[in-house]
Amino acid sequence: MHTVLIANRGEIALRVLRTCREMGLRTVAVYSTADEGSAVVREADEAVRIGPGPARRSYNHIPAVIEAARMTGADAIHPGYGFLSENPDFAEVCATEGITFVGPPPSVMERLGDKASARAAMVEAGLPLLPGSTDSIDDPAAAKALADEIGYPVIIKAVAGGGGRGMAVVREAGSFVDAYRRTRAGAAAVFGDGRVYVERYLDSARHVEIQVLCDAHGDGVHLGARDCSVQRRHQKLVEETPAPGLSAEAQHAIGQAAVRAVLAVGYEGAGTVEFLVDADGAHYFMEVNCRLQVEHPVTEAVTGIDLVAEQLRVAMGEPLRFAQHEIRFDGVAVECRINAEDPAKDFAPTPGLLDAVELPGGPFVRVDTHVAAGRRIPPEYDSLLAKVITWGADRDTALRRMDRALAETRIEGPRIATTAPFLRGVLAEPDFRAGRHDTGLLDRMKDRATGGVPA
Numbered sequence: 001m002h003t004v005l006i007a008n009r010g011e012i013a014l015r016v017l018r019t020c021r022e023m024g025l026r027t028v029a030v031y032s033t034a035d036e037g038s039a040v041v042r043e044a045d046e047a048v049r050i051g052p053g054p055a056r057r058s059y060n061h062i063p064a065v066i067e068a069a070r071m072t073g074a075d076a077i078h079p080g081y082g083f084l085s086e087n088p089d090f091a092e093v094c095a096t097e098g099i100t101f102v103g104p105p106p107s108v109m110e111r112l113g114d115k116a117s118a119r120a121a122m123v124e125a126g127l128p129l130l131p132g133s134t135d136s137i138d139d140p141a142a143a144k145a146l147a148d149e150i151g152y153p154v155i156i157k158a159v160a161g162g163g164g165r166g167m168a169v170v171r172e173a174g175s176f177v178d179a180y181r182r183t184r185a186g187a188a189a190v191f192g193d194g195r196v197y198v199e200r201y202l203d204s205a206r207h208v209e210i211q212v213l214c215d216a217h218g219d220g221v222h223l224g225a226r227d228c229s230v231q232r233r234h235q236k237l238v239e240e241t242p243a244p245g246l247s248a249e250a251q252h253a254i255g256q257a258a259v260r261a262v263l264a265v266g267y268e269g270a271g272t273v274e275f276l277v278d279a280d281g282a283h284y285f286m287e288v289n290c291r292l293q294v295e296h297p298v299t300e301a302v303t304g305i306d307l308v309a310e311q312l313r314v315a316m317g318e319p320l321r322f323a324q325h326e327i328r329f330d331g332v333a334v335e336c337r338i339n340a341e342d343p344a345k346d347f348a349p350t351p352g353l354l355d356a357v358e359l360p361g362g363p364f365v366r367v368d369t370h371v372a373a374g375r376r377i378p379p380e381y382d383s384l385l386a387k388v389i390t391w392g393a394d395r396d397t398a399l400r401r402m403d404r405a406l407a408e409t410r411i412e413g414p415r416i417a418t419t420a421p422f423l424r425g426v427l428a429e430p431d432f433r434a435g436r437h438d439t440g441l442l443d444r445m446k447d448r449a450t451g452g453v454p455a
Contacts, residue, residue: 008080032058076100125261132199158187222255239295244435301333342417360405
């Protein structure tokens with residue numbers, strides 16, 4: 001491997017580029033017309049424009065990405081997260097073209113990317129599921145009968161869903177069939193696949209994920225557990241490691257089970273196995289993300305392991321450089337996502353021109369970003385502006401450091417709003433400070449703000 005094409009944009013593209021540079025690898029950036037002049041375009045050894053702003057005609061357009069690799073002599077492609085990162089067809093095309101795809105094999109990605117087959121594979125590997133269907137249910141009567149049997153509330157999920165889309169929570173039998181049909185129709189329109197499955201919905205649960213890393217020689221490790229329970233519309237805003245409320249022994253046990261499960265299907269590279277954890281500490285498999293996660297920096301902060309570097313080494317065919325017992329977990333790390341969104345308007349995106357950008361610094365603060373004053377935030381893409389990561393010897397220190405970092409954050413422009421002030425409010429919530437929070441935290445905050453009346 002000598003030249004890595006980074007098939008992404010924004011902060012993750014710049015983050016991958018930096019590790020490639022440290023490893024002595026040449027880099028190629030691809031960009032749309034909306035991202036001309038972006039930080040990764042300026043920093044890469046070579047940059048290729050691959051299309052107009054809409055992702056389907058640029059970052060998600062496989063022929064354009066492959067042609068850019070051919071033109072520049074790239075022998076590897078790092079997909080980052082989002083866009084083509086979990087597209088098995090793209091990984092297959094890379095293999096056909098003799099280009100190393102930095103990720104799991106296409107067959108594994110296809111099996112785990114389909115939530116129905118992933119659930120079946122993980123059950124076979126011994127991971128527990130919430131009560132529900134292990135496969136898709138294509139008949140509304142059969143789906144309702146199952147929902148009636150397992151009890152409400154239930155959640156209907158698109159087999160091809162992701163990123164918080166393709167889900168519907170149903171709290172009573174009378175509304176199930178309408179919700180089922182809407183979810184199927186929406187999944188077919190958005191994902192091109194209308195299959196759905198049904199499972200019990202937990203109102204009070206934690207979203208906990210295990211970072212795994214596997215090589216092509218049959219070895220794998222976990223790098224601890226992350227709590228991602230602070231979410232709006234099933235999308236994460238705050239992540240931390242280790243997961244509060246779970247003992248180190250429990251996190252290790254879940255981690256070991258996750259590694260065994262992914263190795264059983266031939267996984268290679270970095271990935272995340274996601275679980276729901278109920279009030280009694282029982283854990284239930286949700287899905288596998290066959291890519292680098294947005295929140296990977298918190299794991300890097302407590303382990304000292306560069307996950308992108310390890311992805312690249314695995315893709316080069318190297319064995320893992322450490323065994324499970326050699327991994328050390330030090331302190332606590334927290335990440336807050338600074339999005340161009342207005343929390344007062346149900347997190348509506350606020351794209352536009354940035355007049356001022358001042359980002360935090362100081363001891364044990366990391367900021368992954370691609371923005372600067374004078375740059376325009378385009379409406380075509382995800383609203384993530386920056387990720388602020390803080391480390392502390394204990395959770396209280398990490399949280400106090402995060403509050404200080406958020407207070408230093410200033411991102412301004414006409415009609416621009418960000419999540420930074422709102423996240424300071426989340427950090428001040430008593431349940432969050434005590435580590436008692438769950439996926440319903442933001443809903444409870446919203447209910448209090450509206451006097452218990454849904455907005």
